[in-house]
Amino acid sequence: MDTSTTVPGAQAIARAASLLRLVSAGGEHGRGVQELARDAGLTRTTAHRLLSALRAEGLVDQDETTARWLPGPELFLMGASAAPRYDITHLARDIVRSLAVKTEESAFLSVRRGDETVCLLREEGSFPIRSFVLSEGVRFPLGVASAGLVILAFLPEDDVESYLVRHPGLSTAWGGAHDADPLRARIAQTRDRGYAVNPGLIVEGSWGIGAAVFDHRGRPEWALSLTGVQFRFGPDRLPALGRTLLAHAHQLTTRIASARGPARR
16 A cells, blocks of 8 residues: 555655655765756655755755755764664674775675665775775665665565566666566576676676675675676676675674674664
8 A cells, every 4th residue: 555645744754755865865965956856756846845844854954055955964863863773884894894805896785775775885995997886875776786686586586576566667767687577587597696796787887796685584684795897797707706795795694693683673
């Protein structure tokens, strides 16, 4: 049931929440109102009205020079309050750093939030040519980037099919490789391999691989991933990268299981 049409006031809350997510994804650089309105599917007037109301509550802020919208101080306070329940970055930071050092590629930790993944940590590798598709705060739908693909692949089959039904337009936004049947094929390959491969499907020439990190119930709630230029992910090197990635993902899964607290949802 879509509560945005059945609960009084829910539509306005859903629109405001969508804007908050989009503003947060813009990070310290911020985003313009026209861009936010477009991505939220709102008119510029409606977006500006909602953003102004959110600013009055301290949830967003506006740069006086650029007029771009930024996360506000109340979001920081709310995030700090929620961190003990949801944040695993303190458990993962040294593992992400180790992954970057050992592979020389950019390494990431992402978390599942509903039907999306959000990047929480980025650690640069020493190889001088880098991919900048992913950075902290960036969101992708499940099944798009390697982190989202590996999380989707290790969800129960019914959850996968429900997700595909909810998002029939993935191929329109992200290309034909994200249509339902090609995505099912890539999910099957990911399960067989143990890790996901994104062969330049978001940005040509920028490859990524991802491994699932599980909570204490065995559900894929996070992912570690690596990104880099295509020639660094060739068949002579990819299996070794995959083994290293899986080993680090297993280490983080074990650490989370021991902590237990951060895995509660």
